Amino acid sequence: MSERNRDGKRNAREALREQRAREQARRRRNRALIAAGVVAGVLGIAAVIGVVTVDHSTRGTGGSANPAAAPTGATGxxxxxxxxxxxxxxxxxxxxxxxxxxxxxxxxxxxxxxxxxxxxxxxxxxxxxxxxxxxxxxxxxxxxxxxxxxxxxxxxxxxxxxxxxxxxxxxxxxxxxxxxxxxxxxxxxxxxxxxxxxxxxxxxxxxxxxxxxxxxxxxxxxxxxxxxxxxxxxxxxxxxxxxxxxxxxxxxxxxxxxxxxxxxxxxxxxx
Structure with a gap:
């Protein structure tokens, strides 16, 4: 095999390795972005749930966060x-x-x-x-x-x-x-x-x-x-x-x- 052929095959293998490395890096970046999106979505849902819970508890007490107004002379x-x-x-x-x-x-x-x-x-x-x-x-x-x-x-x-x-x-x-x-x-x-x-x-x-x-x-x-x-x-x-x-x-x-x-x-x- 001539030196030129050996160099060509070597360059092709190196190019393939570089392409695979780039593809693996791209996949890692995509996975990281997806994971970040999932976390953000979960946090967003949690925030919505928190708002709904607070709003529900407020409605349950007459729509007011103020303490319940006890009548005069109430005890206990x-x-x-x-x-x-x-x-x-x-x-x-x-x-x-x-x-x-x-x-x-x-x-x-x-x-x-x-x-x-x-x-x-x-x-x-x-x-x-x-x-x-x-x-x-x-x-x-x-x-x-x-x-x-x-x-x-x-x-x-x-x-x-x-x-x-x-x-x-x-x-x-x-x-x-x-x-x-x-x-x-x-x-x-x-x-x-x-x-x-x-x-x-x-x-x-x-x-x-x-x-x-x-x-x-x-x-x-x-x-x-x-x-x-x-x-x-x-x-x-x-x-x-x-x-x-x-x-x-x-x-x-x-x-x-x-x-x-x-x-x-x-x-x-x-x-």
Missing amino acids: KDSLVIPVGAADAPSVLTIYEDFRCPACDAFEKQFTPTIHSLEDSGQIRTEYHLVTLIDGNLGGSGSLNAANAAACAQDAGKFRAYHDVLYANQPDEQDDKFGDKDTLLDLADKVPDLKTPAFTRCVEDGTHNDWVRKSNQAFGNSGFNATPTVLLNGKSIYGTSPALTPDSLKAMVTAANKGKQPGTATATPSS
């Missing part, structure tokens, strides 16, 4: 309790209720006079937790709107009276009548001096809606799953056997308060 963890009766009463009756709940209405019709008597004599302080279970199960906004209106009544110092009026006029469970704010304002006429411009504005604006939602969320995290849930000094007493009666409730409170002084706070007027 995160100010989610509306108290009725003497602050220094020796026993505490805890009630989780939904204003659309027919079982809550049955409870109130049976026990309201007894509860008021125990409150007024300083034997118990009742702590109300407002729940929107029926709105969640059946749709509508009656549970939320009624609870907000009750919180507005608490601002006016008339929670107990308005609470009783709502249960005395509770619509059928399937009828979301309390979703109509005009209905709630009309019922306020049954409580002397409640329907003021401030109360009306509070009801119409849903001032305490976020607070009600927060109260309902706390109920969901409590381990309880039905309304009414009724506790005496932390022990569940309703829906158990033997069935609770007004007389047995009074007997339980008397036993729990043995040797203790009644509370001294002034009684809350009823409707």
Whole structure:
């Protein structure tokens, strides 16, 4: 083989190696660009998800990032309790209720006079937790709107009276009548001096809606799953056997308060 032929073959092999090297480098660059694009896409998706999550959580609290506005005098963890009766009463009756709940209405019709008597004599302080279970199960906004209106009544110092009026006029469970704010304002006429411009504005604006939602969320995290849930000094007493009666409730409170002084706070007027 001539020297010229050997040089030609050598040059051809070197050119082929250089071409393969360039092709491998191009492929590496492409892979790097693709990988960078995937990372950027993932980060972009994550950013979108983050925005959606934040926006969803904001909507879930009434479209506001501000803290939930608790009604005047609310107590307990995160100010989610509306108290009725003497602050220094020796026993505490805890009630989780939904204003659309027919079982809550049955409870109130049976026990309201007894509860008021125990409150007024300083034997118990009742702590109300407002729940929107029926709105969640059946749709509508009656549970939320009624609870907000009750919180507005608490601002006016008339929670107990308005609470009783709502249960005395509770619509059928399937009828979301309390979703109509005009209905709630009309019922306020049954409580002397409640329907003021401030109360009306509070009801119409849903001032305490976020607070009600927060109260309902706390109920969901409590381990309880039905309304009414009724506790005496932390022990569940309703829906158990033997069935609770007004007389047995009074007997339980008397036993729990043995040797203790009644509370001294002034009684809350009823409707």
